[in-house]
Amino acid sequence: xxxxxxxxxxxxCTRTEFVGTAVxxxxxxxxxxVDDSLFKKMNVGTQYHCLGLFSSRTGAAxxxxxIDDAVKATNTEVLSIELPRDTKGxxxxxxxxVLGGNDVSDVRHAISLALELTNKYAGEVxxxxxxxxxxxFSASAGxxxxxxxxxxxxxxxxxxxxxxxxxxxxxxxxxxxxxxxxITQYMTPNIGTSHSNEVIIAISGDASAVKAxxxxxxxxxxxxxxxxxxxxEIPGTPYL
Amino acid sequence: xxxxxxxxxxxxCTRTEFVGTAVxxxxxxxxxxVDDSLFKKMNVGTQYHCLGLFSSRTGAAxxxxxIDDAVKATNTEVLSIELPRDTKGxxxxxxxxVLGGNDVSDVRHAISLALELTNKYAGEVxxxxxxxxxxxFSASAGxxxxxxxxxxxxxxxxxxxxxxxxxxxxxxxxxxxxxxxxITQYMTPNIGTSHSNEVIIAISGDASAVKAxxxxxxxxxxxxxxxxxxxxEIPGTPYL
Amino acid sequence: xxxxxxxxxxxxCTRTEFVGTAVxxxxxxxxxxVDDSLFKKMNVGTQYHCLGLFSSRTGAAxxxxxIDDAVKATNTEVLSIELPRDTKGxxxxxxxxVLGGNDVSDVRHAISLALELTNKYAGEVxxxxxxxxxxxFSASAGxxxxxxxxxxxxxxxxxxxxxxxxxxxxxxxxxxxxxxxxITQYMTPNIGTSHSNEVIIAISGDASAVKAxxxxxxxxxxxxxxxxxxxxEIPGTPYL
Numbered sequence: 273x274x275x276x277x278x279x280x281x282x283x284x285c286t287r288t289e290f291v292g293t294a295v296x297x298x299x300x301x302x303x304x305x306v307d308d309s310l311f312k313k314m315n316v317g318t319q320y321h322c323l324g325l326f327s328s329r330t331g332a333a334x335x336x337x338x339i340d341d342a343v344k345a346t347n348t349e350v351l352s353i354e355l356p357r358d359t360k361g362x363x364x365x366x367x368x369x370v371l372g373g374n375d376v377s378d379v380r381h382a383i384s385l386a387l388e389l390t391n392k393y394a395g396e397v398x399x400x401x402x403x404x405x406x407x408x409f410s411a412s413a414g415x416x417x418x419x420x421x422x423x424x425x426x427x428x429x430x431x432x433x434x435x436x437x438x439x440x441x442x443x444x445x446x447x448x449x450x451x452x453x454x455i456t457q458y459m460t461p462n463i464g465t466s467h468s469n470e471v472i473i474a475i476s477g478d479a480s481a482v483k484a485x486x487x488x489x490x491x492x493x494x495x496x497x498x499x500x501x502x503x504x505e506i507p508g509t510p511y512l
Numbered sequence: 513x514x515x516x517x518x519x520x521x522x523x524x525c526t527r528t529e530f531v532g533t534a535v536x537x538x539x540x541x542x543x544x545x546v547d548d549s550l551f552k553k554m555n556v557g558t559q560y561h562c563l564g565l566f567s568s569r570t571g572a573a574x575x576x577x578x579i580d581d582a583v584k585a586t587n588t589e590v591l592s593i594e595l596p597r598d599t600k601g602x603x604x605x606x607x608x609x610v611l612g613g614n615d616v617s618d619v620r621h622a623i624s625l626a627l628e629l630t631n632k633y634a635g636e637v638x639x640x641x642x643x644x645x646x647x648x649f650s651a652s653a654g655x656x657x658x659x660x661x662x663x664x665x666x667x668x669x670x671x672x673x674x675x676x677x678x679x680x681x682x683x684x685x686x687x688x689x690x691x692x693x694x695i696t697q698y699m700t701p702n703i704g705t706s707h708s709n710e711v712i713i714a715i716s717g718d719a720s721a722v723k724a725x726x727x728x729x730x731x732x733x734x735x736x737x738x739x740x741x742x743x744x745e746i747p748g749t750p751y752l
Numbered sequence: 753x754x755x756x757x758x759x760x761x762x763x764x765c766t767r768t769e770f771v772g773t774a775v776x777x778x779x780x781x782x783x784x785x786v787d788d789s790l791f792k793k794m795n796v797g798t799q800y801h802c803l804g805l806f807s808s809r810t811g812a813a814x815x816x817x818x819i820d821d822a823v824k825a826t827n828t829e830v831l832s833i834e835l836p837r838d839t840k841g842x843x844x845x846x847x848x849x850v851l852g853g854n855d856v857s858d859v860r861h862a863i864s865l866a867l868e869l870t871n872k873y874a875g876e877v878x879x880x881x882x883x884x885x886x887x888x889f890s891a892s893a894g895x896x897x898x899x900x901x902x903x904x905x906x907x908x909x910x911x912x913x914x915x916x917x918x919x920x921x922x923x924x925x926x927x928x929x930x931x932x933x934x935i936t937q938y939m940t941p942n943i944g945t946s947h948s949n950e951v952i953i954a955i956s957g958d959a960s961a962v963k964a965x966x967x968x969x970x971x972x973x974x975x976x977x978x979x980x981x982x983x984x985e986i987p988g989t990p991y992l
Contacts, residue, residue, distance in 0.1 A: 285979025499525025739765025
């Protein structure tokens with residue numbers, strides 16, 4: 273290809289690796305048989321040469337929740353979850369997730385399902401001039417949520433992140449005071465994040481308690497973020 | 513709350529945790545008695561359950577100088593200082609600071625004072641299309657500056673950061689050549705920063721020497737940054 | 753200087769340290785004799801007090817390729833290469849490189865040459881709303897490429913980075929399948945990067961094989977990135 277003919281490339285991608293896209297600059301891809309020399313560098317075990325790839329510029333918890341449901345519904349496994357420092361100039365994370373499976377159609381189906389669910393589960397992202405908030409909830413944690421946030425399998429999972437970081441801590445405090453939940457993960461700019469400007473907690477417990485806690489955190493976070501002077505944009509569709 | 517009623521939330525925040533805001537997307541908050549399970553995760557000692565929270569999207573040294581004066585003037589203590597990789601898409605840091613105190617009115621007063629002083633001390637931020645510069649000065653370092661930059665208590669403190677990083681090194685070189693000062697901290701993308709695109713130094717010594725060195729660094733930095741082709745915006749009010 | 757007179761500073765920088773600028777917010781500077789106290793902090797060996805400084809907000813491989821040629825053509829040495837998390841709000845890296853030499857005119861010439869070559873070698877950067885791609889190629893790796901990417905001296909060097917990270921892995925897979933090349937470096941958000949949202953590989957081997965692999969990676973990457981819905985901007989001039 274002459275690089276000057278770049279506009280000859282269609283936005284309707286027909287490559288075999290391409291599965292699709294979703295909100296928040298999310299792309300889903302498959303590799304039916306990964307190159308051996310590359311595979312050795314990847315450090316994702318040796319079982320699966322058929323890989324599903326999923327990544328976004330913005331957000332992590334919603335997409336991991338989507339991957340979690342997708343893996344539960346298909347014959348696939350989560351091989352790695354990484355959280356780059358991204359969000360297109362904002363203070364948070366994106367995500368990069370690798371799945372494995374024995375069958376390319378299983379893996380493709382898992383990625384396709386995760387993209388579809390991302391349009392739902394990544395709905396709880398709020399971005400203003402001053403900062404951002406992210407929330408997620410699942411009634412029953414599967415292997416992706418367990419791997420990323422330490423939530424016991426089968427327990428309800430709640431997630432909240434607030435930026436600037438101080439907002440995240442007050443959200444967390446009000447959330448855990450409001451219902452009988454346990455903190456399974458606690459992250460700050462120096463602890464567990466990729467130096468994002470967030471305080472993040474993941475919580476577990478009874479589904480109704482976890483959901484109530486997330487809603488309490490959301491209310492707190494929205495009031496504080498809006499108190500910084502501007503209303504947030506909501507790039508997805510809130511579902512909680 | 514129905515999430516569609518988000519515009520019912522006022523920008524005049526009335527939550528008890530809310531203290532106020534300042535320039536550079538800075539927010540100040542208090543928690544009068546932090547939740548025990550959250551407190552255990554925070555790793556900020558066990559003495560104070562009443563916490564003051566302070567964080568910004570952009571800048572660190574000016575805000576830490578403001579916190580320093582605020583802590584000196586109140587019965588509070590600095591529990592942690594973290595520097596997220598932020599600046600709203602630019603190459604630097606934001607900040608996230610936790611204070612503790614026995615009395616909520618002391619802590620609230622400290623945070624309130626720090627917000628007010630941030631509007632002054634965070635004035636030395638210069639942001640152009642190509643990079644940014646940040647400066648700070650205090651005639652007498654208190655506990656916040658000591659904790660963040662290793663400046664001996666009571667000595668004068670100077671700070672300069674330049675981005676792209678090469679500018680920061682030339683600023684540092686000219687500054688330390690111009691006056692009898694000591695380097696108490698040296699940071700680069702791989703050393704001590706959260707992978708920011710800066711070279712940063714903190715200096716100490718006699719107040720007039722430190723101030724002269726910071727002004728020499730500022731002059732150097734401005735000439736180089738402007739030499740990249742555009743004039744910087746100054747989101748605060750320079751005070752040096 | 754009264755800081756209000758900032759517009760009295762010319763955009764035509766006349767400081768002795770200033771060498772020039774290049775695309776992607778790149779600046780080149782020299783220090784003819786670095787301050788001793790600063791030098792000790794820098795951890796760049798003790799041989800050279802005359803330093804060349806080079807850094808950019810956006811991109812790394814193209815600039816390192818330019819530095820590589822510049823060092824080969826002059827009596828200078830690469831002392832350090834760091835990759836900040838930058839790209840002006842995008843998901844990648846900038847760069848910060850320190851050269852040393854015995855003679856200031858040698859060092860100035862090396863930096864000047866690197867700036868000129870950056871306008872060529874940093875041409876393979878593609879930035880869309882959704883992500884970015886970066887490529888580089890050299891027929892013969894010198895000391896800068898060797899230091900940064902582990903390419904054996906004298907072997908051909910190829911580089912490709914894709915963001916969101918999933919795109920980078922598919923590019924890498926197709927590239928290494930397309931030609932007889934070796935992977936000398938593999939980087940992901942958690943492995944080797946400054947938490948950027950990229951998968952990156954550096955490859956080595958025979959020049960024609962390496963070039964073919966890079967072009968295959970570029971084709972793959974462009975198709976996938978454009979498949980996310982928008983065409984990239986090309987801030988430089990593609991040269992491959």
